[in-house]
Amino acid sequence: MKLNRRAIFGGITAGTLAFGLAACGGGDDSDTGADGDMVSGEINGSGASFPDAYYAAAIEAYAEVNPDLIVTYNAVGSGTGKSEFGEGLNDFAGTDSLVGDDDGVEAGSFQYIPTVAAPITVSYNLPGVEGLQLDQDTLANIFQGAITTWNDPAIAATNEGVTLPDTAITIAHRSDGSGTTANFTKFLDEATDVWTLGSGDEVTWPEGSIGGEKNTGVAQVITQTEGAIGYVDLADATETGLMTASIENAEGAFIQPTLEATTAALDGAEVNEDLSYNPLNAAGAETYPIVAPTYILLHTEYEDETVAAGVKEFVNYLITDGQDIATDNYFAPLPDSLREQAVTALNDTIA
Known part of the structure:
Protein backbone atom coordinates (compact mmCIF):
# COMPACT_ATOMS: atom_id res chain seq x y z
CA MET A 1 0.00 0.00 0.00
CA LYS A 2 1.31 3.39 -1.00
CA LEU A 3 -0.18 6.49 0.58
CA ASN A 4 -0.33 10.09 -0.57
CA ARG A 5 0.01 11.35 2.98
CA ARG A 6 -0.17 15.04 2.12
CA ALA A 7 -3.64 14.76 0.69
CA ILE A 8 -4.91 12.78 3.66
CA PHE A 9 -2.92 13.81 6.69
CA GLY A 10 -1.10 17.06 5.94
CA GLY A 11 1.29 17.87 8.77
CA ILE A 12 -0.17 15.30 11.17
CA THR A 13 -0.26 11.63 10.35
CA ALA A 14 -3.29 10.18 12.04
CA GLY A 15 -5.02 6.87 11.83
CA THR A 16 -6.33 3.95 13.73
CA LEU A 17 -4.42 0.82 14.33
CA ALA A 18 -3.86 -1.92 16.78
CA PHE A 19 -1.93 -5.10 16.82
CA GLY A 20 -2.43 -8.54 18.36
CA LEU A 21 1.02 -9.88 19.09
CA ALA A 22 -0.26 -13.43 19.10
CA ALA A 23 -1.30 -12.98 15.49
CA CYS A 24 2.32 -12.34 14.50
CA GLY A 25 3.93 -14.95 16.67
CA GLY A 26 4.84 -12.80 19.66
CA GLY A 27 3.51 -12.13 23.11
CA ASP A 28 0.56 -13.76 24.84
CA ASP A 29 -2.97 -12.92 25.95
CA SER A 30 -1.66 -10.62 28.66
CA ASP A 31 -0.30 -8.36 25.94
CA THR A 32 -3.63 -7.89 24.21
CA GLY A 33 -6.18 -7.98 27.00
CA ALA A 34 -7.61 -10.60 29.31
CA ASP A 35 -9.50 -12.34 26.52
CA GLY A 36 -6.74 -12.04 23.91
CA ASP A 37 -8.48 -9.15 22.16
CA MET A 38 -6.53 -6.40 20.47
CA VAL A 39 -5.84 -3.32 22.53
CA SER A 40 -8.24 -0.41 22.28
CA GLY A 41 -7.62 3.18 23.30
CA GLU A 42 -5.37 5.92 22.03
CA ILE A 43 -1.62 6.49 21.77
CA ASN A 44 0.30 9.40 20.31
CA GLY A 45 3.75 9.86 18.87
CA SER A 46 5.69 12.73 17.38
CA GLY A 47 9.05 13.34 15.80
CA ALA A 48 10.95 12.71 12.60
CA SER A 49 9.42 13.77 9.29
CA PHE A 50 11.91 11.57 7.40
CA PRO A 51 9.88 8.33 7.95
CA ASP A 52 6.48 10.04 7.78
CA ALA A 53 5.51 8.39 4.48
CA TYR A 54 6.09 4.95 5.95
CA TYR A 55 4.39 5.64 9.28
CA ALA A 56 1.38 7.19 7.56
CA ALA A 57 0.99 4.19 5.27
CA ALA A 58 1.45 1.74 8.14
CA ILE A 59 -1.18 3.49 10.25
CA GLU A 60 -3.66 3.45 7.39
CA ALA A 61 -2.93 -0.19 6.57
CA TYR A 62 -3.40 -1.36 10.14
CA ALA A 63 -6.64 0.55 10.48
CA GLU A 64 -8.10 -2.14 8.23
CA VAL A 65 -7.06 -4.78 10.76
CA ASN A 66 -8.37 -3.18 13.95
CA PRO A 67 -9.93 0.28 14.31
CA ASP A 68 -10.09 0.19 18.09
CA LEU A 69 -6.69 1.66 18.87
CA ILE A 70 -6.26 5.23 17.65
CA VAL A 71 -2.68 6.21 16.84
CA THR A 72 -1.57 9.71 15.94
CA TYR A 73 1.87 10.64 14.71
CA ASN A 74 2.83 14.30 14.37
CA ALA A 75 5.80 14.74 12.04
CA VAL A 76 7.38 17.74 13.73
CA GLY A 77 11.05 16.79 13.30
CA SER A 78 13.40 14.61 15.31
CA GLY A 79 14.54 17.40 17.61
CA THR A 80 11.02 18.33 18.71
CA GLY A 81 10.00 14.70 18.99
CA LYS A 82 12.90 13.91 21.32
CA SER A 83 12.16 16.96 23.44
CA GLU A 84 8.49 16.05 23.71
CA PHE A 85 9.48 12.50 24.62
CA GLY A 86 11.67 13.78 27.43
CA GLU A 87 8.86 16.03 28.69
CA GLY A 88 6.37 13.19 28.68
CA LEU A 89 4.23 14.80 25.96
CA ASN A 90 4.14 11.75 23.71
CA ASP A 91 3.95 8.00 24.17
CA PHE A 92 6.70 7.31 21.65
CA ALA A 93 9.00 9.42 19.51
CA GLY A 94 10.32 9.07 16.00
CA THR A 95 13.93 10.08 15.46
CA ASP A 96 16.60 9.70 12.81
CA SER A 97 19.35 10.93 15.14
CA LEU A 98 20.57 9.58 18.44
CA VAL A 99 19.60 11.11 21.76
CA GLY A 100 22.05 13.71 23.06
CA ASP A 101 22.57 15.30 26.43
CA ASP A 102 20.50 18.33 25.41
CA ASP A 103 17.52 16.41 24.06
CA GLY A 104 15.49 16.56 27.25
CA VAL A 105 15.11 12.89 28.14
CA GLU A 106 14.50 13.59 31.82
CA ALA A 107 11.39 11.40 31.61
CA GLY A 108 13.54 8.32 32.13
CA SER A 109 15.42 5.65 30.28
CA PHE A 110 14.55 4.68 26.74
CA GLN A 111 15.11 2.06 24.06
CA TYR A 112 15.87 2.54 20.37
CA ILE A 113 13.76 0.38 18.05
CA PRO A 114 14.95 0.63 14.43
CA THR A 115 12.07 0.55 11.93
CA VAL A 116 13.20 1.25 8.34
CA ALA A 117 15.97 3.11 6.50
CA ALA A 118 16.16 5.29 3.41
CA PRO A 119 18.62 7.32 1.38
CA GLY A 268 27.38 -3.96 5.96
CA ALA A 269 26.40 -1.85 8.97
CA GLU A 270 27.53 -2.82 12.45
CA VAL A 271 24.71 -2.82 15.01
CA ASN A 272 25.48 -1.47 18.48
CA GLU A 273 24.20 -3.01 21.69
CA ASP A 274 21.44 -0.37 21.96
CA LEU A 275 20.36 -1.23 18.35
CA SER A 276 21.65 2.01 16.90
CA TYR A 277 23.78 1.64 13.78
CA ASN A 278 25.59 3.78 11.24
CA PRO A 279 25.22 2.92 7.52
CA LEU A 280 26.82 6.17 6.30
CA ASN A 281 29.57 5.81 3.68
CA ALA A 282 29.40 2.04 3.97
CA ALA A 283 31.81 -0.12 2.00
CA GLY A 284 30.74 -1.71 -1.26
CA ALA A 285 30.75 -0.67 -4.89
CA GLU A 286 26.94 -0.61 -5.11
CA THR A 287 26.16 1.24 -1.87
CA TYR A 288 24.64 4.70 -1.71
CA PRO A 289 26.74 6.63 0.81
CA ILE A 290 24.09 8.78 2.56
CA VAL A 291 21.72 6.27 4.13
CA ALA A 292 19.81 7.19 7.27
CA PRO A 293 18.32 4.80 9.80
CA THR A 294 15.21 5.83 11.70
CA TYR A 295 14.08 4.73 15.14
CA ILE A 296 11.15 4.70 17.52
CA LEU A 297 12.05 5.76 21.06
CA LEU A 298 10.24 3.78 23.73
CA HIS A 299 10.01 4.51 27.42
CA THR A 300 11.20 1.61 29.53
CA GLU A 301 8.37 2.34 31.97
CA TYR A 302 4.80 3.47 31.26
CA GLU A 303 2.40 4.55 33.97
CA ASP A 304 -0.63 3.43 31.95
CA GLU A 305 -0.61 -0.29 31.12
CA THR A 306 -3.08 0.20 28.28
CA VAL A 307 -0.84 2.81 26.65
CA ALA A 308 2.14 0.49 27.05
CA ALA A 309 0.24 -2.38 25.42
CA GLY A 310 -0.88 -0.13 22.57
CA VAL A 311 2.63 1.17 21.92
CA LYS A 312 4.01 -2.36 21.97
CA GLU A 313 1.45 -3.62 19.48
CA PHE A 314 1.89 -0.67 17.13
CA VAL A 315 5.68 -0.86 17.10
CA ASN A 316 5.59 -4.63 16.73
CA TYR A 317 3.44 -4.16 13.62
CA LEU A 318 5.94 -1.68 12.18
CA ILE A 319 8.81 -4.15 12.49
CA THR A 320 6.91 -7.29 11.43
CA ASP A 321 3.95 -7.21 9.03
CA GLY A 322 4.42 -3.49 8.36
CA GLN A 323 7.80 -4.14 6.76
CA ASP A 324 5.96 -5.45 3.71
CA ILE A 325 4.77 -1.95 2.78
CA ALA A 326 8.11 -0.20 3.30
CA THR A 327 9.40 -0.41 -0.27
CA ASP A 328 6.11 0.84 -1.74
CA ASN A 329 6.66 4.02 0.26
CA TYR A 330 10.35 4.51 -0.63
CA PHE A 331 11.92 2.87 2.42
CA ALA A 332 14.14 -0.17 2.80
CA PRO A 333 12.96 -2.78 5.31
CA LEU A 334 15.27 -3.94 8.06
CA PRO A 335 17.60 -6.85 7.37
CA ASP A 336 16.20 -10.02 8.97
CA SER A 337 18.85 -10.16 11.68
CA LEU A 338 18.24 -6.57 12.78
CA ARG A 339 14.46 -7.02 12.63
CA GLU A 340 14.74 -10.02 14.93
CA GLN A 341 16.89 -8.03 17.36
CA ALA A 342 14.32 -5.22 17.29
CA VAL A 343 11.46 -7.59 18.12
CA THR A 344 13.45 -9.03 21.02
CA ALA A 345 14.30 -5.55 22.35
CA LEU A 346 10.65 -4.50 22.10
CA ASN A 347 9.48 -7.52 24.10
CA ASP A 348 12.21 -6.99 26.67
CA THR A 349 11.40 -3.28 27.03
CA ILE A 350 7.62 -3.58 27.33
CA ALA A 351 6.90 -6.92 28.97
Whole structure:
Protein backbone atom coordinates (compact mmCIF):
# COMPACT_ATOMS: atom_id res chain seq x y z
CA MET A 1 0.00 0.00 0.00
CA LYS A 2 1.31 3.39 -1.00
CA LEU A 3 -0.18 6.49 0.58
CA ASN A 4 -0.33 10.09 -0.57
CA ARG A 5 0.01 11.35 2.98
CA ARG A 6 -0.17 15.04 2.12
CA ALA A 7 -3.64 14.76 0.69
CA ILE A 8 -4.91 12.78 3.66
CA PHE A 9 -2.92 13.81 6.69
CA GLY A 10 -1.10 17.06 5.94
CA GLY A 11 1.29 17.87 8.77
CA ILE A 12 -0.17 15.30 11.17
CA THR A 13 -0.26 11.63 10.35
CA ALA A 14 -3.29 10.18 12.04
CA GLY A 15 -5.02 6.87 11.83
CA THR A 16 -6.33 3.95 13.73
CA LEU A 17 -4.42 0.82 14.33
CA ALA A 18 -3.86 -1.92 16.78
CA PHE A 19 -1.93 -5.10 16.82
CA GLY A 20 -2.43 -8.54 18.36
CA LEU A 21 1.02 -9.88 19.09
CA ALA A 22 -0.26 -13.43 19.10
CA ALA A 23 -1.30 -12.98 15.49
CA CYS A 24 2.32 -12.34 14.50
CA GLY A 25 3.93 -14.95 16.67
CA GLY A 26 4.84 -12.80 19.66
CA GLY A 27 3.51 -12.13 23.11
CA ASP A 28 0.56 -13.76 24.84
CA ASP A 29 -2.97 -12.92 25.95
CA SER A 30 -1.66 -10.62 28.66
CA ASP A 31 -0.30 -8.36 25.94
CA THR A 32 -3.63 -7.89 24.21
CA GLY A 33 -6.18 -7.98 27.00
CA ALA A 34 -7.61 -10.60 29.31
CA ASP A 35 -9.50 -12.34 26.52
CA GLY A 36 -6.74 -12.04 23.91
CA ASP A 37 -8.48 -9.15 22.16
CA MET A 38 -6.53 -6.40 20.47
CA VAL A 39 -5.84 -3.32 22.53
CA SER A 40 -8.24 -0.41 22.28
CA GLY A 41 -7.62 3.18 23.30
CA GLU A 42 -5.37 5.92 22.03
CA ILE A 43 -1.62 6.49 21.77
CA ASN A 44 0.30 9.40 20.31
CA GLY A 45 3.75 9.86 18.87
CA SER A 46 5.69 12.73 17.38
CA GLY A 47 9.05 13.34 15.80
CA ALA A 48 10.95 12.71 12.60
CA SER A 49 9.42 13.77 9.29
CA PHE A 50 11.91 11.57 7.40
CA PRO A 51 9.88 8.33 7.95
CA ASP A 52 6.48 10.04 7.78
CA ALA A 53 5.51 8.39 4.48
CA TYR A 54 6.09 4.95 5.95
CA TYR A 55 4.39 5.64 9.28
CA ALA A 56 1.38 7.19 7.56
CA ALA A 57 0.99 4.19 5.27
CA ALA A 58 1.45 1.74 8.14
CA ILE A 59 -1.18 3.49 10.25
CA GLU A 60 -3.66 3.45 7.39
CA ALA A 61 -2.93 -0.19 6.57
CA TYR A 62 -3.40 -1.36 10.14
CA ALA A 63 -6.64 0.55 10.48
CA GLU A 64 -8.10 -2.14 8.23
CA VAL A 65 -7.06 -4.78 10.76
CA ASN A 66 -8.37 -3.18 13.95
CA PRO A 67 -9.93 0.28 14.31
CA ASP A 68 -10.09 0.19 18.09
CA LEU A 69 -6.69 1.66 18.87
CA ILE A 70 -6.26 5.23 17.65
CA VAL A 71 -2.68 6.21 16.84
CA THR A 72 -1.57 9.71 15.94
CA TYR A 73 1.87 10.64 14.71
CA ASN A 74 2.83 14.30 14.37
CA ALA A 75 5.80 14.74 12.04
CA VAL A 76 7.38 17.74 13.73
CA GLY A 77 11.05 16.79 13.30
CA SER A 78 13.40 14.61 15.31
CA GLY A 79 14.54 17.40 17.61
CA THR A 80 11.02 18.33 18.71
CA GLY A 81 10.00 14.70 18.99
CA LYS A 82 12.90 13.91 21.32
CA SER A 83 12.16 16.96 23.44
CA GLU A 84 8.49 16.05 23.71
CA PHE A 85 9.48 12.50 24.62
CA GLY A 86 11.67 13.78 27.43
CA GLU A 87 8.86 16.03 28.69
CA GLY A 88 6.37 13.19 28.68
CA LEU A 89 4.23 14.80 25.96
CA ASN A 90 4.14 11.75 23.71
CA ASP A 91 3.95 8.00 24.17
CA PHE A 92 6.70 7.31 21.65
CA ALA A 93 9.00 9.42 19.51
CA GLY A 94 10.32 9.07 16.00
CA THR A 95 13.93 10.08 15.46
CA ASP A 96 16.60 9.70 12.81
CA SER A 97 19.35 10.93 15.14
CA LEU A 98 20.57 9.58 18.44
CA VAL A 99 19.60 11.11 21.76
CA GLY A 100 22.05 13.71 23.06
CA ASP A 101 22.57 15.30 26.43
CA ASP A 102 20.50 18.33 25.41
CA ASP A 103 17.52 16.41 24.06
CA GLY A 104 15.49 16.56 27.25
CA VAL A 105 15.11 12.89 28.14
CA GLU A 106 14.50 13.59 31.82
CA ALA A 107 11.39 11.40 31.61
CA GLY A 108 13.54 8.32 32.13
CA SER A 109 15.42 5.65 30.28
CA PHE A 110 14.55 4.68 26.74
CA GLN A 111 15.11 2.06 24.06
CA TYR A 112 15.87 2.54 20.37
CA ILE A 113 13.76 0.38 18.05
CA PRO A 114 14.95 0.63 14.43
CA THR A 115 12.07 0.55 11.93
CA VAL A 116 13.20 1.25 8.34
CA ALA A 117 15.97 3.11 6.50
CA ALA A 118 16.16 5.29 3.41
CA PRO A 119 18.62 7.32 1.38
CA ILE A 120 18.96 11.05 1.91
CA THR A 121 18.90 12.41 -1.61
CA VAL A 122 20.88 15.39 -2.82
CA SER A 123 18.15 17.05 -4.86
CA TYR A 124 18.60 20.02 -7.16
CA ASN A 125 16.78 22.39 -9.49
CA LEU A 126 18.89 23.03 -12.57
CA PRO A 127 16.85 22.94 -15.80
CA GLY A 128 18.58 21.09 -18.61
CA VAL A 129 21.09 19.33 -16.35
CA GLU A 130 20.43 15.66 -15.74
CA GLY A 131 22.65 12.94 -14.34
CA LEU A 132 24.63 15.28 -12.08
CA GLN A 133 27.54 13.59 -10.28
CA LEU A 134 29.13 15.02 -7.14
CA ASP A 135 32.19 13.76 -5.31
CA GLN A 136 32.24 13.95 -1.53
CA ASP A 137 34.57 16.94 -1.14
CA THR A 138 32.69 18.95 -3.76
CA LEU A 139 29.38 18.17 -2.05
CA ALA A 140 30.79 19.39 1.27
CA ASN A 141 32.12 22.59 -0.27
CA ILE A 142 28.79 23.31 -1.96
CA PHE A 143 26.87 23.02 1.30
CA GLN A 144 29.33 25.09 3.32
CA GLY A 145 29.29 27.85 0.72
CA ALA A 146 32.81 27.44 -0.66
CA ILE A 147 31.44 26.66 -4.13
CA THR A 148 28.88 29.24 -5.19
CA THR A 149 28.10 28.73 -8.91
CA TRP A 150 27.09 25.64 -10.85
CA ASN A 151 29.86 25.94 -13.44
CA ASP A 152 32.59 25.76 -10.80
CA PRO A 153 35.56 23.66 -12.00
CA ALA A 154 35.12 21.22 -9.13
CA ILE A 155 31.60 20.35 -10.29
CA ALA A 156 32.66 20.27 -13.95
CA ALA A 157 35.45 17.80 -13.13
CA THR A 158 32.98 15.00 -12.37
CA ASN A 159 30.48 15.97 -15.07
CA GLU A 160 32.43 15.78 -18.29
CA GLY A 161 30.36 16.66 -21.34
CA VAL A 162 27.63 18.34 -19.27
CA THR A 163 26.96 22.01 -19.96
CA LEU A 164 26.80 23.65 -16.55
CA PRO A 165 25.32 27.15 -16.27
CA ASP A 166 26.81 30.01 -14.27
CA THR A 167 23.66 30.01 -12.12
CA ALA A 168 24.23 30.85 -8.47
CA ILE A 169 23.86 27.96 -6.05
CA THR A 170 21.21 28.32 -3.35
CA ILE A 171 21.51 25.95 -0.39
CA ALA A 172 18.20 24.56 0.90
CA HIS A 173 18.28 23.09 4.40
CA ARG A 174 16.05 22.21 7.32
CA SER A 175 14.96 25.11 9.50
CA ASP A 176 13.88 22.83 12.37
CA GLY A 177 15.89 20.42 14.50
CA SER A 178 16.23 17.43 12.23
CA GLY A 179 17.64 13.94 12.18
CA THR A 180 17.93 14.29 8.42
CA THR A 181 20.28 17.22 9.01
CA ALA A 182 22.16 15.23 11.64
CA ASN A 183 22.76 12.30 9.29
CA PHE A 184 23.58 14.45 6.27
CA THR A 185 26.11 16.59 8.15
CA LYS A 186 27.51 13.53 9.93
CA PHE A 187 28.20 12.01 6.53
CA LEU A 188 30.02 15.15 5.35
CA ASP A 189 31.95 15.33 8.61
CA GLU A 190 33.03 11.68 8.56
CA ALA A 191 33.60 11.23 4.83
CA THR A 192 35.59 14.38 4.06
CA ASP A 193 38.46 16.40 5.47
CA VAL A 194 37.09 19.70 4.16
CA TRP A 195 33.80 19.98 6.06
CA THR A 196 33.92 22.70 8.73
CA LEU A 197 30.31 23.19 9.91
CA GLY A 198 30.15 20.24 12.30
CA SER A 199 27.18 17.92 12.61
CA GLY A 200 23.96 17.74 14.56
CA ASP A 201 20.21 18.22 14.38
CA GLU A 202 20.95 21.90 13.68
CA VAL A 203 24.03 23.60 12.22
CA THR A 204 24.80 27.17 11.18
CA TRP A 205 24.40 27.27 7.42
CA PRO A 206 26.07 29.85 5.12
CA GLU A 207 24.50 33.26 4.67
CA GLY A 208 21.98 33.34 1.85
CA SER A 209 20.83 29.73 2.29
CA ILE A 210 17.10 29.06 2.68
CA GLY A 211 15.52 26.94 5.41
CA GLY A 212 12.39 24.85 5.03
CA GLU A 213 10.37 23.18 7.75
CA LYS A 214 10.45 19.38 7.57
CA ASN A 215 11.56 17.45 4.50
CA THR A 216 8.51 18.69 2.65
CA GLY A 217 9.60 22.27 3.24
CA VAL A 218 13.09 21.67 1.87
CA ALA A 219 11.60 19.97 -1.20
CA GLN A 220 9.37 23.00 -1.72
CA VAL A 221 12.32 25.41 -1.51
CA ILE A 222 14.19 23.42 -4.14
CA THR A 223 11.15 23.24 -6.42
CA GLN A 224 10.58 26.99 -6.25
CA THR A 225 14.22 28.11 -6.55
CA GLU A 226 16.22 27.65 -9.75
CA GLY A 227 19.79 26.81 -8.84
CA ALA A 228 18.83 25.32 -5.47
CA ILE A 229 20.32 22.19 -3.97
CA GLY A 230 19.21 20.48 -0.77
CA TYR A 231 18.99 17.21 1.15
CA VAL A 232 15.61 15.46 1.12
CA ASP A 233 14.27 12.01 1.92
CA LEU A 234 13.56 9.76 -1.07
CA ALA A 235 9.79 9.80 -0.59
CA ASP A 236 9.51 13.59 -0.74
CA ALA A 237 12.06 13.88 -3.55
CA THR A 238 10.16 11.31 -5.63
CA GLU A 239 6.69 12.68 -4.93
CA THR A 240 7.87 16.21 -5.71
CA GLY A 241 9.58 15.14 -8.93
CA LEU A 242 13.01 16.46 -7.95
CA MET A 243 16.23 15.64 -9.79
CA THR A 244 18.69 13.74 -7.63
CA ALA A 245 22.46 13.69 -7.94
CA SER A 246 24.63 10.59 -7.98
CA ILE A 247 26.99 10.80 -4.99
CA GLU A 248 30.48 9.34 -4.78
CA ASN A 249 30.61 6.43 -2.37
CA ALA A 250 33.49 5.00 -0.35
CA GLU A 251 34.68 2.97 -3.34
CA GLY A 252 34.75 5.99 -5.66
CA ALA A 253 31.61 5.01 -7.60
CA PHE A 254 28.82 7.52 -8.27
CA ILE A 255 25.54 6.02 -7.04
CA GLN A 256 21.93 7.14 -7.29
CA PRO A 257 19.76 7.09 -4.12
CA THR A 258 17.83 3.86 -4.70
CA LEU A 259 16.40 1.33 -2.27
CA GLU A 260 18.70 -1.33 -3.70
CA ALA A 261 21.72 0.85 -2.92
CA THR A 262 20.26 1.52 0.53
CA THR A 263 19.89 -2.18 1.27
CA ALA A 264 23.49 -2.71 0.23
CA ALA A 265 24.56 -0.14 2.82
CA LEU A 266 22.44 -1.75 5.55
CA ASP A 267 23.94 -5.17 4.94
CA GLY A 268 27.38 -3.96 5.96
CA ALA A 269 26.40 -1.85 8.97
CA GLU A 270 27.53 -2.82 12.45
CA VAL A 271 24.71 -2.82 15.01
CA ASN A 272 25.48 -1.47 18.48
CA GLU A 273 24.20 -3.01 21.69
CA ASP A 274 21.44 -0.37 21.96
CA LEU A 275 20.36 -1.23 18.35
CA SER A 276 21.65 2.01 16.90
CA TYR A 277 23.78 1.64 13.78
CA ASN A 278 25.59 3.78 11.24
CA PRO A 279 25.22 2.92 7.52
CA LEU A 280 26.82 6.17 6.30
CA ASN A 281 29.57 5.81 3.68
CA ALA A 282 29.40 2.04 3.97
CA ALA A 283 31.81 -0.12 2.00
CA GLY A 284 30.74 -1.71 -1.26
CA ALA A 285 30.75 -0.67 -4.89
CA GLU A 286 26.94 -0.61 -5.11
CA THR A 287 26.16 1.24 -1.87
CA TYR A 288 24.64 4.70 -1.71
CA PRO A 289 26.74 6.63 0.81
CA ILE A 290 24.09 8.78 2.56
CA VAL A 291 21.72 6.27 4.13
CA ALA A 292 19.81 7.19 7.27
CA PRO A 293 18.32 4.80 9.80
CA THR A 294 15.21 5.83 11.70
CA TYR A 295 14.08 4.73 15.14
CA ILE A 296 11.15 4.70 17.52
CA LEU A 297 12.05 5.76 21.06
CA LEU A 298 10.24 3.78 23.73
CA HIS A 299 10.01 4.51 27.42
CA THR A 300 11.20 1.61 29.53
CA GLU A 301 8.37 2.34 31.97
CA TYR A 302 4.80 3.47 31.26
CA GLU A 303 2.40 4.55 33.97
CA ASP A 304 -0.63 3.43 31.95
CA GLU A 305 -0.61 -0.29 31.12
CA THR A 306 -3.08 0.20 28.28
CA VAL A 307 -0.84 2.81 26.65
CA ALA A 308 2.14 0.49 27.05
CA ALA A 309 0.24 -2.38 25.42
CA GLY A 310 -0.88 -0.13 22.57
CA VAL A 311 2.63 1.17 21.92
CA LYS A 312 4.01 -2.36 21.97
CA GLU A 313 1.45 -3.62 19.48
CA PHE A 314 1.89 -0.67 17.13
CA VAL A 315 5.68 -0.86 17.10
CA ASN A 316 5.59 -4.63 16.73
CA TYR A 317 3.44 -4.16 13.62
CA LEU A 318 5.94 -1.68 12.18
CA ILE A 319 8.81 -4.15 12.49
CA THR A 320 6.91 -7.29 11.43
CA ASP A 321 3.95 -7.21 9.03
CA GLY A 322 4.42 -3.49 8.36
CA GLN A 323 7.80 -4.14 6.76
CA ASP A 324 5.96 -5.45 3.71
CA ILE A 325 4.77 -1.95 2.78
CA ALA A 326 8.11 -0.20 3.30
CA THR A 327 9.40 -0.41 -0.27
CA ASP A 328 6.11 0.84 -1.74
CA ASN A 329 6.66 4.02 0.26
CA TYR A 330 10.35 4.51 -0.63
CA PHE A 331 11.92 2.87 2.42
CA ALA A 332 14.14 -0.17 2.80
CA PRO A 333 12.96 -2.78 5.31
CA LEU A 334 15.27 -3.94 8.06
CA PRO A 335 17.60 -6.85 7.37
CA ASP A 336 16.20 -10.02 8.97
CA SER A 337 18.85 -10.16 11.68
CA LEU A 338 18.24 -6.57 12.78
CA ARG A 339 14.46 -7.02 12.63
CA GLU A 340 14.74 -10.02 14.93
CA GLN A 341 16.89 -8.03 17.36
CA ALA A 342 14.32 -5.22 17.29
CA VAL A 343 11.46 -7.59 18.12
CA THR A 344 13.45 -9.03 21.02
CA ALA A 345 14.30 -5.55 22.35
CA LEU A 346 10.65 -4.50 22.10
CA ASN A 347 9.48 -7.52 24.10
CA ASP A 348 12.21 -6.99 26.67
CA THR A 349 11.40 -3.28 27.03
CA ILE A 350 7.62 -3.58 27.33
CA ALA A 351 6.90 -6.92 28.97
